[in-house]
Amino acid sequence: MANRSNDKRNFALRSETGEETKVFSGKMPRQAALKAARRLEAADSEEESARSEFRLREKGTKKLHIYEGWAWREQAPEDKPDWMAETITQANVSKEGIEYLDEL
DSSP: OOOGGGSOEEEEEEOTTSOEEEEEEESSHHHHHHHHHTTSOOBSSTTTOOOEEEEEEETTSOEEEEEEEEEEEEEOOTTOOTTSOSEEEEEEEEEEEEEEOSOO
16 A cells, blocks of 8 residues: 655646646645645735635545745856746745545
8 A cells, every 4th residue: 555645746726617627746735735825826925925815625535725925036056057037936825724525
């Protein structure tokens, strides 16, 4: 049997209508939520960033993780690798709760 703590899990980004548009993976729901939040419209600073609610359904379950996320741009670190852009998108999330779907 596989050790669940080492396995990546898939989380589908779910729209208001229930359509699942993108899939993000991570060991924990927060890791997938941070990846999803980086896709939000990035502000010039964390203070200016707009917060958006989004929902991630854990694939294979009826569990819906609800997050509030925000993203912003900032300068890349000085010791960045050559391939990295001058500005990068940072993100943060706050878990709002979990819901269970009646059906898939």
